[in-house]
Amino acid sequence: MRQGTTVYLYELAWILPSVAIPVGMLVALLVTAFGAGVHLPGREGRVDPTRVSETAPFDRPGVVELAPGRYEARIVAEVWAFTPNEIRVPAGSTVTFVVTSKDVVHGFLIHGANVNVMVLPGQVARATGRFNKPGEYPFLCHEYCGIAHHTMWGRVIVEASR
Amino acid sequence: MNDNRLTAAYVTVALVALFGGVVTGLLQAIEHAGLIFPPLTPVIQSYYHSLSLHGVLNVLVFTTFFICGFLQFIMARALGIPLASPRLAWFTFWLMAGGLILAAIPLVGNAATVLFTFYPPMKAHWAFYVGLTLVVVGTWLVTLNLTLTYRAWRARNPQTRTPLAAFMSLVTFVMWTIASLGIAAEMLFMLIPWSLGLISGTDALLARVLFWFTGHPIVYFWLLPAYVSWYTLVPRQAGGKLFSDPLARTSFILFLILSIPIGIHHQFTDPGIEEGWKLLHAFLTFAVFFPSLLTFFNVVASLESGARARGGKGWVAWFGKLPWGDPSLAAQVLAMLLFTFGGVGGLINASFNLNLVVHNTAWIPGHLHLTVGTAVTLSFMGITYWLVPYLAGRPLWSRRLGLTQVWLWFGGMIIFSNALHRLGLMGMPRRTMIGASAYLQPEWKAALPLVGIGGTILFVSGMLYFLNLVLTLAASRGPAPAVPEFAEALSGPEHAPAILDRWRPWLALTFVLILIAYGPTLVRLAATTPFNAPGLRVW
Numbered sequence: 001m002r003q004g005t006t007v008y009l010y011e012l013a014w015i016l017p018s019v020a021i022p023v024g025m026l027v028a029l030l031v032t033a034f035g036a037g038v039h040l041p042g043r044e045g046r047v048d049p050t051r052v053s054e055t056a057p058f059d060r061p062g063v064v065e066l067a068p069g070r071y072e073a074r075i076v077a078e079v080w081a082f083t084p085n086e087i088r089v090p091a092g093s094t095v096t097f098v099v100t101s102k103d104v105v106h107g108f109l110i111h112g113a114n115v116n117v118m119v120l121p122g123q124v125a126r127a128t129g130r131f132n133k134p135g136e137y138p139f140l141c142h143e144y145c146g147i148a149h150h151t152m153w154g155r156v157i158v159e160a161s162r
Numbered sequence: 163m164n165d166n167r168l169t170a171a172y173v174t175v176a177l178v179a180l181f182g183g184v185v186t187g188l189l190q191a192i193e194h195a196g197l198i199f200p201p202l203t204p205v206i207q208s209y210y211h212s213l214s215l216h217g218v219l220n221v222l223v224f225t226t227f228f229i230c231g232f233l234q235f236i237m238a239r240a241l242g243i244p245l246a247s248p249r250l251a252w253f254t255f256w257l258m259a260g261g262l263i264l265a266a267i268p269l270v271g272n273a274a275t276v277l278f279t280f281y282p283p284m285k286a287h288w289a290f291y292v293g294l295t296l297v298v299v300g301t302w303l304v305t306l307n308l309t310l311t312y313r314a315w316r317a318r319n320p321q322t323r324t325p326l327a328a329f330m331s332l333v334t335f336v337m338w339t340i341a342s343l344g345i346a347a348e349m350l351f352m353l354i355p356w357s358l359g360l361i362s363g364t365d366a367l368l369a370r371v372l373f374w375f376t377g378h379p380i381v382y383f384w385l386l387p388a389y390v391s392w393y394t395l396v397p398r399q400a401g402g403k404l405f406s407d408p409l410a411r412t413s414f415i416l417f418l419i420l421s422i423p424i425g426i427h428h429q430f431t432d433p434g435i436e437e438g439w440k441l442l443h444a445f446l447t448f449a450v451f452f453p454s455l456l457t458f459f460n461v462v463a464s465l466e467s468g469a470r471a472r473g474g475k476g477w478v479a480w481f482g483k484l485p486w487g488d489p490s491l492a493a494q495v496l497a498m499l500l501f502t503f504g505g506v507g508g509l510i511n512a513s514f515n516l517n518l519v520v521h522n523t524a525w526i527p528g529h530l531h532l533t534v535g536t537a538v539t540l541s542f543m544g545i546t547y548w549l550v551p552y553l554a555g556r557p558l559w560s561r562r563l564g565l566t567q568v569w570l571w572f573g574g575m576i577i578f579s580n581a582l583h584r585l586g587l588m589g590m591p592r593r594t595m596i597g598a599s600a601y602l603q604p605e606w607k608a609a610l611p612l613v614g615i616g617g618t619i620l621f622v623s624g625m626l627y628f629l630n631l632v633l634t635l636a637a638s639r640g641p642a643p644a645v646p647e648f649a650e651a652l653s654g655p656e657h658a659p660a661i662l663d664r665w666r667p668w669l670a671l672t673f674v675l676i677l678i679a680y681g682p683t684l685v686r687l688a689a690t691t692p693f694n695a696p697g698l699r700v701w
Contacts, residue, residue, distance in 0.1 A: 014455070022509075044433055116518045
């Protein structure tokens with residue numbers, strides 16, 4: 001019996017930190033999500049994948065300025081290209097990417113800008129990034145989409161503000 | 163004896179698949195290192211054809227067939243009775259083998275180059291979907307046979323606690339059977355009728371939700387059989403005892419309850435699912451980390467009991483006193499070591515918005531190769547170091563070759579996986595023919611050769627493994643080794659509350675959590691999805 005009790009105490013000494021670690025990480029996660037406002041994509045509506053080029057806003061892909069320093073980039077993904085594949089904004093801009101697919105599943109990743117979203121046919125994907133430093137930011141398709149998947153990409157060109 | 167032949171049949175299929183998976187893996191790795199992809203042949207027609215073969219053979223075929231063979235073997239030994247129905251068991255094997263052949267024809271013929279996740283609207287040949295579905299149906303029949311065997315044992319032993327290894331084997335298959343309902347629904351209602359031309363359209367989001375309903379718990383289906391070995395055999399192989407039997411049962415019940423309602427953590431970046439449900443799945447994923455930590459403690463404490471019995475001393479120094487000369491034990495202890503890093507990485511993946519940094523980058527295959535590629539694969543290799551000689555009735559051809567192989571896997575994987583993790587943090591996408599990509603970034607170039615070097619070491623390790631097994635079958639002479647006995651426990655089943663040996667409350671809780679976590683999203687998608695995406699062959 002004594003051996004059983006010792007085992008029980010060791011178990012308890014391990015169980016308590018085992019609860020504390022995930023709870024601590026959860027708190028950190030909630031703070032960044034709701035305190036710092038780092039959000040995930042959510043429900044943004046559907047679009048008929050066979051009628052993308054007739055559906056607003058994807059009938060006119062490109063960049064629109066919503067307000068000073070705030071832009072919306074409407075992008076259509078299809079095998080194996082983004083339209084448009086080059087976007088120019090001044091440094092310090094916040095850009096919301098609104099993306100959908102005409103065919104298979106694609107992805108949309110901008111490294112260093114916290115933009116990472118799946119692009120599904122039938123769904124509108126929306127993700128926002130901030131571009132402070134001038135330079136080129138490649139956006140890549142990061143979901144296998146066929147034989148030339150590795151050629152599917154584009155660029156955000158951030159120009160020094162005048 | 164009949165059970166032994168059944169296990170031998172499953173393990174044979176599993177190892178043939180692993181061989182194909184290791185060979186194609188080498189091609190991916192050297193492509194990343196900047197070497198030209200080998201001349202394309204009718205056997206391997208593109209990088210992505212090779213990648214599809216690599217994924218399907220390793221994580222769908224090797225794992226599933228090995229687990230079916232291993233756990234049916236363990237179940238019968240732990241209960242001390244044969245499987246309830248040998249005829250059902252053999253029918254199941256041939257059904258699964260038939261399904262595998264059906265799926266393999268389009269896969270090998272480049273008509274199913276859709277990777278092991280086969281997301282529609284990318285459309286494979288119908289035989290690929292039908293074949294994989296038959297394999298899944300086969301696993302349900304394994305569950306049926308294990309359940310019948312358990313009931314036959316229970317009828318004769320109404321008061322006894324279920325032996326730990328049998329309990330764990332049954333939990334594994336029951337969890338998997340519930341989990342596989344997602345992929346079964348995706349196949350039966352979406353992909354099969356669509357690939358046969360009976361319905362014209364499909365939907366990417368609903369298919370992904372159903373896929374990941376199964377796709378996350380499938381990692382526990384791979385992992386729990388390794389845990390069965392770590393909990394019930396490895397302590398004895400290390401010369402010690404299992405630390406706590408009740409804690410082991412508790413962790414497996416928690417895996418039953420918590421493995422399934424967390425799949426949306428693979429879809430954090432998917433549009434079309436509310437952030438609130440994603441947060442709930444993140445929360446439950448943290449909860450399933452708890453039984454993993456219990457396992458870590460219990461298994462390490464058991465190893466320690468073995469090392470101390472062999473004269474080990476100190477806080478950490480006892481670790482050196484484990485029987486490192488046994489390739490079976492060395493493989494599994496090294497698998498545990500690397501799995502620690504896999505577990506930590508998994509927490510990062512599950513961390514909701516932190517996932518934005520790593521989703522679909524090379525970080526993910528880096529993680530996957532630590533978990534299924536090492537914790538599972540290296541453990542299964544360790545198990546085969548006693549299982550194959552036992553089934554073949556002769557000793558392992560060379561223990562030293564076995565040890566070399568095991569350490570090479572460990573070292574190669576550290577190089578390979580570390581490079582992929584770092585490349586992922588630098589924004590390199592996964593599942594991409596990087597060497598030919600139009601956007602190869604200068605900062606990736608330092609780490610890419612390490613992918614090739616690590617992958618080549620893993621390939622060499624894999625070949626030494628197969629060489630040892632082939633020579634065991636062909637050239638080894640001598641008496642067969644005994645099967646490791648199940649470990650006794652320091653704190654045995656008599657300390658476990660009786661409720662840990664009951665099924666209904668835990669199954670009820672499992673279904674309630676699934677309903678809460680998935681019910682609203684699935685109902686909404688089933689009711690509103692238009693199924694208007696036509697299929698495409700894009701390779």
